[in-house]
Amino acid sequence: MGEAATRLRGQLRELLRARIPADFRGAFTDDPVDLDIAQRFCRYLAAQGLLCLAWPEEFGGRDASVWEQTVVREEMWAHHEPRGAQYMGVNWVGPTIMRHGTSEQQRDHLPPISRGEVIWCQGFSEPGSGSDLASLRTAARRSGDGWRISGQKIWTSYATMAQWCFLLARTSTGDRKQQGLTVFLVPMSDPAIEVRPIRAMLGPHHLNEVFFNDLEVTQAHVLGTVGEGWKVVQEVLAFERVGIARYARCERLLQTAPGVLGDDWDDLPAELRGRWTRMLVHCRRARLLAYRVVAMQSEGRVQPSDAALYRIAVTTLDQHSAEVLTEIASYATSSNEDAERFRLDVRDHWNYSQAATVASGSIEMQRILLARTLLPAAS
Template identity: 35%
Template structure:
């Protein structure tokens, strides 16, 4: 793993840093620090406009091949942009699911017609996407999905329910894993469908979270319709496509995520200093361990990304999710211990401060995106070669 950057990389860093400094100005300057986990409701329309500004300037889809609207930048340059974006305190982006998950999936498995239809609107942030994977009773165990789709003439007809669907209430389209082979079970007989959200057969119901916000949703499909051409890969072979999408989720944006984590740790440390809790040797030790854990995360992410670049990454990417989820949850707990009794009080209308939001939202970190238990099974079975867990 080479941790050095070339002269070309450093030129790109200077370019990105200068562009962000010049453009996070005027009305856009007011968006700094807004959005993110548990705070997706903040200035959503304004952040969408900022994302479109990024797209017009060529700062979306950086790693996509040029022929699909990207810039074809190297992995190191993509990582540099995510680092600089986080360091500039730019607002959380609203197009992650389209840019980082669905777009690369279509580049890898989509038809020419699907790429022509969907990739440019993702680059320009003209259409937003959500992910129709988890269901009641089929969360981390995605192979248990019960949402069904049947082919009638030139259309797929979808019936079922998805849950924990991030930003579904803002999305134009959803990529849905549905069972299309009657009588099939587990991984067989699933298809990966692209479904428009604005139609009578789709109902979105927000889920109110501990933070008081609702970026997660339930989505009900009741005779929802999509064209026969809107299946990615072969019908019935959607499991491999769905797993490929999840592989993209562990990509380069995790480095930028860790810069955000560092900023949160700095806020927690400053609060410990201002309250005098920094003098408590237990608190000081936990802050030190958090700093060490952050560095471990960074180097592991760089090692994983090096494997991505060589095409050798595999299920060991699950280690990243396991590590950052536990670290972030423990940071929220540390923040509450530093705040002491004041952590139990909130402002009018349930107004949480940043550290309270950090604590409450991070409780879910070890569940969403694949629970800790599932990640440990993947590591044990597919990396360490241990026997598979017995199923009923």
């Protein structure tokens, strides 16, 4: 990545040590203090020009390289993502508005994202149409000069705290289900929107149901062209999937294990140490696949299948490394603070990993997408 990226990585690690408690395990725990820590840290990053540093200056960035933004992404995910939900706005909501939004939408939405002041949620999945997103039923019907939106979304992360929703709804029908879909940018404060949390072992805020009860919107809420939302969403998903650098978290935990176990490391079975080594190799593989997609995105030629390949690698890494780390943690007999923190970190990693192959598009759908690209005659 170069010397600039190396310096940036060191700078970020110093900031994390100085401003994030050692026992921090993400913004979305049962303790509201953790969310407050993330929100304050996010605004601090923004004030230092480190939140959206690869964005153009006119939109609140520093015109830095995509590789410097990748360093930020990796260091944040390696340390329990202390930006909270801001990665959505930074990685894909903001860039999508830059490419498809009107000047008014860019003026209204991009500055708050670049300052770390706003949280977005994503209104995509529905009951019965999660992996098959194009089959969604949420409908936007013409009402005067605008639309009335009715329907239900599910698994919507951060909906309880978000100020805005990046919503996909059907505005018309066509020969193919991908036709007639439109993206709307809607305020979550509207009384026509109801949010119901879903209890889960991931903790609060991660999973919610969202109901749209005749939500009234105008043309100003439409992102891009009416009926062309599927093209926007395909672009969004490519950015979203590579924007979750879980390989950095896996590698940090794996690298931490020998030092935490100390003399107990010698008691690990040779087979388990071998699996630990393979997981480190898999971390590097996932990282290189991510870099391949980042390079393609910087040239404007990324395809959904490229992101699918990375997503398959990183989600399987998540789960396989969680299994290996859980076994390793069982050999940590010490009761010191570092060992206890390691055990808790591994448990948190295992909990998150269980949803990895379903979130952001199931692994089965990623494999189908990849297969259709490799074998076009079969699609």
